[in-house]
Amino acid sequence: MIINDDFIPKRKTSSKLPPGQYEERGFPVLSLGPTPDIDINTWKLEVTGLVDNPISWTWQEFNKLSKELIIKDIHCVTKWSKFDSKWEGVPMQEIFNIVKVQPGPTHLIAHSYDGYTTNLPIEDISNGKAWVATAYDSDEIEAEHGGPARLLVPHLYFWKSAKWLNKLEFVDRDQPGFWETRGYHNYGDPWQEQRYWND
Amino acid sequence: MVADNVMSLTFSLPQWQSFKAGQHYDIRLTAPGGYMAERSYSIASSPEDKGIVEYGVQLLEDGEVSPYLWKLAEGKQVEMRGPIGGHFIWDVSVPGPLILIGGGSGMVPLMSMLRHHANHLDDPPSPEGFGEAKREIVFMISARTYEHILYRRELERIGSQDRNINVVATITDNAPESWSGYKRRIDKEMLEEILGKYKNTDAKTFICGPTPFVEAVAKHMKALGFKSSDIKTERFGG
Numbered sequence: 001m002i003i004n005d006d007f008i009p010k011r012k013t014s015s016k017l018p019p020g021q022y023e024e025r026g027f028p029v030l031s032l033g034p035t036p037d038i039d040i041n042t043w044k045l046e047v048t049g050l051v052d053n054p055i056s057w058t059w060q061e062f063n064k065l066s067k068e069l070i071i072k073d074i075h076c077v078t079k080w081s082k083f084d085s086k087w088e089g090v091p092m093q094e095i096f097n098i099v100k101v102q103p104g105p106t107h108l109i110a111h112s113y114d115g116y117t118t119n120l121p122i123e124d125i126s127n128g129k130a131w132v133a134t135a136y137d138s139d140e141i142e143a144e145h146g147g148p149a150r151l152l153v154p155h156l157y158f159w160k161s162a163k164w165l166n167k168l169e170f171v172d173r174d175q176p177g178f179w180e181t182r183g184y185h186n187y188g189d190p191w192q193e194q195r196y197w198n199d
Numbered sequence: 200m201v202a203d204n205v206m207s208l209t210f211s212l213p214q215w216q217s218f219k220a221g222q223h224y225d226i227r228l229t230a231p232g233g234y235m236a237e238r239s240y241s242i243a244s245s246p247e248d249k250g251i252v253e254y255g256v257q258l259l260e261d262g263e264v265s266p267y268l269w270k271l272a273e274g275k276q277v278e279m280r281g282p283i284g285g286h287f288i289w290d291v292s293v294p295g296p297l298i299l300i301g302g303g304s305g306m307v308p309l310m311s312m313l314r315h316h317a318n319h320l321d322d323p324p325s326p327e328g329f330g331e332a333k334r335e336i337v338f339m340i341s342a343r344t345y346e347h348i349l350y351r352r353e354l355e356r357i358g359s360q361d362r363n364i365n366v367v368a369t370i371t372d373n374a375p376e377s378w379s380g381y382k383r384r385i386d387k388e389m390l391e392e393i394l395g396k397y398k399n400t401d402a403k404t405f406i407c408g409p410t411p412f413v414e415a416v417a418k419h420m421k422a423l424g425f426k427s428s429d430i431k432t433e434r435f436g437g
């Protein structure tokens with residue numbers, strides 16, 4: 001480790017900040033390509049794979065499901081963290097109950113409108129740890145931040161919270177997704193600083 | 200200095216690793232008390248420049264890491280992790296015209312791509328007839344003032360040596376009297392004029408810079424009919 005003896009910190013530290021992160025008041029954008037245009041009238045969210053009740057919701061149908069207010073810190077692998085971000089969304093548990101997830105699946109693969117995918121262990125999306133968010137800061141989620149609906153898994157680095165969600169697939173083996181096959185950590189725990197493959 | 204507000208920094212690495220043009224490193228600073236700050240910086244040098252990594256760091260006056268890097272004395276060390284990134288990358292094996300669009304310090308990773316290309320200009324063409332000597336490249340630059348255009352001299356030199364490269368700059372704030380180029384932000388009309396002929400080709404586009412810049416340019420490119428899957432973006436924040 002190199003100590004930079006003339007380096008003077010400018011930012012406050014906080015017990016809410018995982019290692020290597022800094023607090024950001026704004027809401028930066030990070031995506032791999034252009035922001036897709038998604039029409040709410042043709043939007044759908046499919047749930048497939050190892051479930052008894054595969055389903056495809058329209059925007060109207062999805063918005064009838066019961067939602068929760070979520071206030072959580074979020075941590076992006078590009079180093080910023082945002083405290084107390086305010087979302088509204090359908091708890092994953094609710095989706096589990098509706099589609100009747102079978103006993104077999106080990107992972108959820110989230111698919112997005114732009115072809116993006118990310119993988120999540122089942123344990124990390126059950127027990128109140130994950131939502132499908134439909135509102136941010138009491139308003140619709142802006143397109144550049146993943147609207148109309150994005151996954152929200154705040155305890156992992158934010159690339160796991162797939163933007164522009166359109167499919168949830170329950171599978172019985174791990175399938176590393178877009179960033180996970182391009183040098184980023186397969187799990188992504190900010191508190192362990194699991195940013196890259198060798199972390 | 201490679202522009203008014205961007206400084207070029209070159210480090211030699213004890214364990215240099217090969218990388219792809221477009222990738223970045225994380226630079227981590229650790230204060231004596233253990234406090235750490237870490238930021239990403241794109242590689243400006245070409246993968247052929249073995250042993251070293253060059254960056255282009257823009258100064259944010261009240262920033263934490265960039266002012267420190269600006270004041271870094273020669274011979275000082277910093278901790279670096281990388282190379283990182285597997286999406287915003289390009290190398291000479293990728294067929295088709297190359298479109299590079301950079302705003303401010305967003306030119307840094309694009310410069311690595313251009314330098315990589317230039318290093319292969321004299322390679323013999325592949326059996327299919329591909330080769331860098333024939334590669335068409337457009338490098339679009341948006342800068343606040345003439346002095347804010349990064350790597351100006353080098354771009355002029357590369358542009359004059361390689362007839363298939365088209366360097367187009369637009370100056371958004373304070374264009375000199377003598378400036379005959381564009382004097383506005385990159386918009387749809389400008390993109391159409393310069394890039395229109397690459398629609399429906401296998402051209403690959405790389406857009407890099409501050410988030411609002413990338414959002415706007417990528418949106419216009421899509422509206423012009425360029426395929427999302429041929430457009431790669433890197434947002435520096437801000």
Ligand SMILES: Cc1cc2nc3c(=O)[nH]c(=O)nc-3n(C[C@H](O)[C@H](O)[C@H](O)COP(=O)(O)OP(=O)(O)OC[C@H]3O[C@@H](n4cnc5c(N)ncnc54)[C@H](O)[C@@H]3O)c2cc1C
Nearest residue numbers: 238239240241255256257259261262263264265304307435
């Ligand atoms: C993939 C990637 C590649 C990048 N490549 C490059 C590159 O090649 N060149 C380059 O120059 N940059 C690059 N960046 C941006 C770079 O990582 C840093 O974000 C940038 O240098 C700013 O860091 P900083 O520590 O100087 O400023 P920070 O301390 O992070 O502050 C950023 C801005 O926010 C303001 N700010 C934030 N918090 C506070 C606070 N508490 N008080 C006061 N002001 C505050 C500061 O005034 C400043 O303007 C890249 C970013 C990414 C994600």
